[in-house]
Amino acid sequence: MNETVKNAIDLIKKKTTINPAIAVTLGSGLGGLADNIKAEAVIRYEDIPGFPASTVSGHAGEFVIGHLKEVPVIAMKGRFHYYEGYPMQKVVLPTRVISALGVKTLIVSNAAGGVNTSYSPGDLMVIKDHINQMGDHPLIGPNDEKIGPRFPDMSAAYDKRMMDMAHEEAKAMGLQLQSGVYAATTGPTYETPAEVRMFRTLGADAVGMSTVPEVIAASHAGVQVLGISCISNAAAGILDQPLSHEEVIETTERVKTNFTELVTRIILRMETEERQS
Template sequence: MNETVQKAVDLIREKTTITPKVAVTLGSGLGGLADNIDADAVISYEDIPGFPASTVPGHDGKFVIGHLGDVPVIAMKGRFHYYEGYPMWKVVLPTRVISALGVETFVVSNAAGGVNTSFSPGDLMVIADHINQMGDHPLIGPNNDEIGPRFPDMSSAYDEALIDIAEQEAKAMELSLQRGVYAATTGPTYETPAEVRMFRTLGADAVGMSTVPEVIAARHAGSRVLGISCISNAAAGILDQPLSHEEVIETTEKVTANFMELVTRIITRVGKGEQQL
């Protein structure tokens, strides 16, 4: 464990005696789930040694540690993005810290543009796979064999058993849950219509500016990952209208109740040990 990760872990353990079992990363406009956690500790990123600041609206920049139902959790209320100017190792620093705390199940969420023309703003999509188009990778550089292998297998980046649980719980809620491939770009510009057509040709169903680095880091450490995208808008060129971050936040806030119930149901089942096929 490097010194930066160790200092962050030490500080968190000073603030709480809870050992989280599940981590939740809350994307743009989806931070409301953290308010449902019976919090034992709320730690601002700026108070953690070595952590950068979260600069994006809709990302509060806090760890919330406590219980969601009976399950001990740690929630990232906001994340760091490559387009904010941080190197990849800093983008995945919270993931490294959470893994070092012993968490082995990650639920990552994001707001994404719908590439699949059958998707509508407000849909939730469980991520079945991803395409990394960020032009960088969080594992470039010397490998720490204590964390994971030099060449991690990504053939099952998103855990099929967790996807099954998500789909079962969505069905129980009578909630339509899409399933698709998430493409990650650097941002901060939204994609051009030509780029969206390219992603559709490549097999992507949604596109965004996050998530993939964190998933890679979590899988490198041997953790299970479930990814959920909120389709916040139709990607460029599908509708004859400009894109804006305000639209993203507005759409995610409208579906936050369904998102929170779905994730709470999933975490409750994971907490019971229901992550094996």
């Protein structure tokens, strides 16, 4: 465990006695779920030694630790992005911290552009696999065998049981849930129409600028992952209109109720099944 992770854990343990097994990463505009958590501690990233500050609109940049409908959880309200100038080891710092705290399940969310032409802005998509087009990797460098293996298997980075659970809970809500492949780029520019056509040819259904590094770090540490993308806009070249971050936030604001209910139902079901097992 490196010094920054250790310092973060020491600070968290001074502020709360809660030991959550479930964590949620809340992407652009999706931080509203944290408002439903009865918080015992809210810790800003910038107050943790060695942590950078989140600089992107829609990302509060803090850990929220408490109970969601009596289930202990830790929410990462916002994230660090590679395009902010942080190295990959900084990008995955919150993921390293929650896995070292003992989290066993991570639900990771993001806002993404729809590459699949059958998707509409406002759709929610379960991530079934990903394509790393970021040109970097969070596991490059010395490997800590106490965290995970040198060569992790990524053939099931997204947990099938949790994917099935998400679809079942969405059906119970009367919500159509998409399922697809997420491609990650560095940003901060949106993709060109030619790049979107390339991603579609490669088999991607959505494209964004985050998530994949966190999923790799979580998988490396043995944490099971469920990924959910909010399709915030049609990717470049699909519609004859420019792309903007304001559109992303506007769309996620519109669907946050469905997103919050879906993730809450999944967490409650996981807790129920854990008690029954």
